[in-house]
Amino acid sequence: MKRDVNRRYELVCVRCKAVYPGDEPRNRCDCGGTLDVVHDLEMLKGRIDKRVLDERMGSLMPWDVSGVWRFRELVAPLSCDKIFTRPEGNTGLYISGRLSLFTGIDNLRLKQEGENPTGSFKDRGMTVGITMARFFGMKTVACASTGNTAASMAAYAAMAGMRAVVFVPAGKIALGKLAQALAYGARTIQIEADFDSAMHLVEQVCRKRNIYLLNSLNPFRIEGQKAIGFEILQQMRWNVPDWIVVPGGNLGNNSALSKGFMELKELGLIDKLPKIAVVQAEGANPLYTAFREKRDLVPVQNPDTVATAIRIGNPVSWRKSLRGIEATGGVVEQLTDDEILQAKIEVDASGIGAEPASCASVGGARKLVKKGTIRPGSNVVCVLTGNLLKDPDTVIAVHKGSLGKNIQGRNQPVKVEPRLDAVLQELDN
Numbered sequence: 001m002k003r004d005v006n007r008r009y010e011l012v013c014v015r016c017k018a019v020y021p022g023d024e025p026r027n028r029c030d031c032g033g034t035l036d037v038v039h040d041l042e043m044l045k046g047r048i049d050k051r052v053l054d055e056r057m058g059s060l061m062p063w064d065v066s067g068v069w070r071f072r073e074l075v076a077p078l079s080c081d082k083i084f085t086r087p088e089g090n091t092g093l094y095i096s097g098r099l100s101l102f103t104g105i106d107n108l109r110l111k112q113e114g115e116n117p118t119g120s121f122k123d124r125g126m127t128v129g130i131t132m133a134r135f136f137g138m139k140t141v142a143c144a145s146t147g148n149t150a151a152s153m154a155a156y157a158a159m160a161g162m163r164a165v166v167f168v169p170a171g172k173i174a175l176g177k178l179a180q181a182l183a184y185g186a187r188t189i190q191i192e193a194d195f196d197s198a199m200h201l202v203e204q205v206c207r208k209r210n211i212y213l214l215n216s217l218n219p220f221r222i223e224g225q226k227a228i229g230f231e232i233l234q235q236m237r238w239n240v241p242d243w244i245v246v247p248g249g250n251l252g253n254n255s256a257l258s259k260g261f262m263e264l265k266e267l268g269l270i271d272k273l274p275k276i277a278v279v280q281a282e283g284a285n286p287l288y289t290a291f292r293e294k295r296d297l298v299p300v301q302n303p304d305t306v307a308t309a310i311r312i313g314n315p316v317s318w319r320k321s322l323r324g325i326e327a328t329g330g331v332v333e334q335l336t337d338d339e340i341l342q343a344k345i346e347v348d349a350s351g352i353g354a355e356p357a358s359c360a361s362v363g364g365a366r367k368l369v370k371k372g373t374i375r376p377g378s379n380v381v382c383v384l385t386g387n388l389l390k391d392p393d394t395v396i397a398v399h400k401g402s403l404g405k406n407i408q409g410r411n412q413p414v415k416v417e418p419r420l421d422a423v424l425q426e427l428d429n
């Protein structure tokens with residue numbers, strides 16, 4: 001029996017608090033609720049501290065180089081030889097005068113998760129998901145995806161020698177992500193419906209065919225995603241930012257961030273929590289409505305937004321998400337598609353660049369400053385979840401003027417005759 005893991009953590013239902021051992025591939029409680037990995041923090045007290053974690057940054061061992069497994073005691077306490085890592089993380093934390101001006105926040109930082117191996121933050125959860133899939137002896141993994149999870153799972157499965165099946169909404173996934181899933185060899189099933197239907201289907205398929213589900217419903221994915229927050233802290237020399245702003249779709253990422261920070265506080269590594277702000281698109285805003293009306297989540301039917309990564313009406317992790325937002329004193333905001341596109345123009349023109357959904361964090365921070373929720377003097381980190389190159393179609397459409405209304409800063413390409421005078425005339429104009 002694989003006893004090296006399960007004694008140090010349990011799986012606990014977020015809804016009914018039922019407890020399950022960690023040595024079986026389980027993604028839901030018998031009541032249907034989602035599961036948390038609950039670590040034995042008492043046992044960890046005094047065993048990990050900032051110095052140990054910082055020292056690992058100077059090591060060449062893959063599990064120390066990884067911006068996820070460097071924090072392994074709080075991720076999945078496996079022996080290091082079982083870890084499967086690219087490695088992921090170690091993404092840039094940037095400042096930008098342009099984006100400070102745009103948001104009105106002097107102390108703004110941009111955490112560029114598009115620098116991960118497959119170009120999105122999903123790699124942080126996926127290294128843990130694939131490691132656990134192998135640990136459990138599974139041969140095939142699957143996910144429903146708006147694109148980035150599919151790309152990440154396909155790549156990690158290929159490197160680990162596992163079969164991958166991805167379910168994506170037909171015609172509603174960005175070009176770069178579909179290309180990645182195909183290129184990395186995943187069996188790619190385009191469902192003639194939205195993400196929520198694909199998600200519902202993939203759960204049933206996994207149960208019927210003994211396939212390991214690697215959506216962020218999987219509690220170990222969340223454990224890996226926590227490391228975005230841990231790495232931000234290391235990069236800020238353990239000074240806790242006032243706010244962390246993230247886009248919200250299936251709501252795994254923000255749930256992970258708040259869980260990780262709460263664990264660090266309980267361990268005494270930090271003495272306050274950053275407030276978590278989640279930003280949704282107006283056309284896919286079930287969390288925004290639930291938060292505003294202080295009630296359980298009601299799914300949005302036929303969600304729609306230009307930010308296809310967060311085009312989700314029935315997010316799986318909403319209970320975890322609301323729990324974390326409440327615990328940190330955070331908020332939920334929403335943006336129109338034009339506000340997302342305007343933020344994208346700014347993020348891209350700053351030289352950092354990101355895909356549309358990612359830029360909701362920057363657009364959201366700007367809106368929250370205007371509303372007085374975020375004070376301009378605050379220390380704020382906006383997470384850019386995915387690389388600009390994931391969605392070239394949207395970039396071209398915005399700049400050519402066929403997407404978005406009243407967008408400032410379009411950069412139209414021009415056609416010029418192949419003559420020096422014509423080129424010079426164009427430049428002088």
Ligand SMILES: Cc1ncc(COP(=O)(O)O)c(C=O)c1O
Nearest residue numbers: 148249250251252253309385386
């Ligand atoms: C680029 C990007 N941003 C944000 C999200 C939303 O993250 P979450 O589903 O964890 O809320 C996704 C999810 O696919 C994504 O791909």
Ligand SMILES: [Zn+2]
Nearest residue numbers: 013016029031
């Ligand atoms: Zn339960």
